[in-house]
Amino acid sequence: NAGVTQTPKFRILKIGQSMTLQCTQDMNHNYMYWYRQDPGMGLKLIYYSVGAGITDKGEVPNGYNVSRSTTEDFPLRLELAAPSQTSVYFCASSYGQAKSQPQHFGDGTRLSIL
Amino acid sequence: AQSVAQPEDQVNVAEGNPLTVKCTYSVSGNPYLFWYVQYPNRGLQFLLKYITGDNLVKGSYGFEAEFNKSQTSFHLKKPSALVSDSALYFCAVRSMTTDSWGKFQFGAGTQVVVTP
Numbered sequence: 001n002a003g004v005t006q007t008p009k010f011r012i013l014k015i016g017q018s019m020t021l022q023c024t025q026d027m028n029h030n031y032m033y034w035y036r037q038d039p040g041m042g043l044k045l046i047y048y049s050v051g052a053g054i055t056d057k058g059e060v061p062n063g064y065n066v067s068r069s070t071t072e073d074f075p076l077r078l079e080l081a082a083p084s085q086t087s088v089y090f091c092a093s094s095y096g097q098a099k100s101q102p103q104h105f106g107d108g109t110r111l112s113i114l
Numbered sequence: 115a116q117s118v119a120q121p122e123d124q125v126n127v128a129e130g131n132p133l134t135v136k137c138t139y140s141v142s143g144n145p146y147l148f149w150y151v152q153y154p155n156r157g158l159q160f161l162l163k164y165i166t167g168d169n170l171v172k173g174s175y176g177f178e179a180e181f182n183k184s185q186t187s188f189h190l191k192k193p194s195a196l197v198s199d200s201a202l203y204f205c206a207v208r209s210m211t212t213d214s215w216g217k218f219q220f221g222a223g224t225q226v227v228v229t230p
Contacts, residue, residue, distance in 0.1 A: 004157070033218075040123070042204065042222040043158075090157055099208055100146050100165045103218060105157030 002026050006091050006106035013081040013113050021076040021109050023091030031096035032074040033103065034058075034066065036087040043090065049074055050096055081113045116141045118207050120221035127228055133195040135224045137188045137205030147188040148206040148218070149179055158204060164188060175199070195228045202226075 007022045025032065030051045035043040045058030049068040063085055065077040074093075078085060088110050092103040117140045127133050139145060146165055150158040162173025169181045179190045188205060205221040 040222060043220045045217070048217075092158075100163065102148050102150075102160040102163055103158075104160070105150075107155070107157045110155075 004091055004093055004104050004106035006089075006109050008109060009107065010110045011112070013078075013111065015081060015083065015113060017081050018077070018079050019081070021078075021089055021091075021111075023074045023076065023106060024072050025074075025091075025093040025104070026072065027093060027095075027104065028071060029093035029095050029104070030071065031094045032068065033092045033094075034064070034074070034076045035090045035092065036060065037090060037108075038087050046076065046089075078111075083113045085111065086113045087111060116207055116209060116217065116219040118205050118219050118221040120203075120205055120224045122224050123222075124225040124227060127195050127226070129197050129228050129230050130194050133190075133192040133199065133226065133228070135190040135203050135205075135226060137190065137221060139186050139188060139205070139207040139219075141207050141209045141219075143209050146208040147179075147181065148208070149173065149177070149188075149190050150204045150206065152202040152204065152223075154201075161190070161203075195226075197228050197230055200226055200228045 004025045033048045034046040044060045047066040049055045055066050088108045090108045091106045094103045095101045119138045148163045149161040152158045162171050164171050164181045172178045177192050202223045204223050206218045
């Protein structure tokens, strides 16, 4: 059981470039989330999805976009990379109908914008 | 609005001594409470949760946590720390009743350093 898989693990971008961070889960979870983690700041929610075709903004959505065409996949798109987007990005999933269920996290994508 | 506070950026403890990582929360209605651990270059891993019932919750790797409703706290504990427990620990809360889609609110994290 792979759980939540994120690719790539590391990436360096130039300012203004675009890229997609991939996230897939094999647990049939309906809820999926994207967070960014900056040192000493905990996790900030970027976007979330409660099911295929349904997405919504979190706390820090500016500069990002998402889509959810299938239950398994929840890619995060950076259109015009900026230095402020240098961070570690985590994808997570949970069984949304039961609020007592914890989130399952991928191992993250470490992104540097230079 | 939900919030979680982890008042200590870092906790230092000698191996074999008791370990406590503090967490206080604010949420409308009754809370679901979670502890996660993060090792270097890894994602967060679930340790334990409080749903209802017994205020002392036991989880993975010998960790336990005590829920105190009057103090709105959910402190993580381990009776005898190991060097391998050195990691970043996050507390999280989710409202049972409000916020229908179930947002998780995370604390800023506490770095635990266990010295031999």
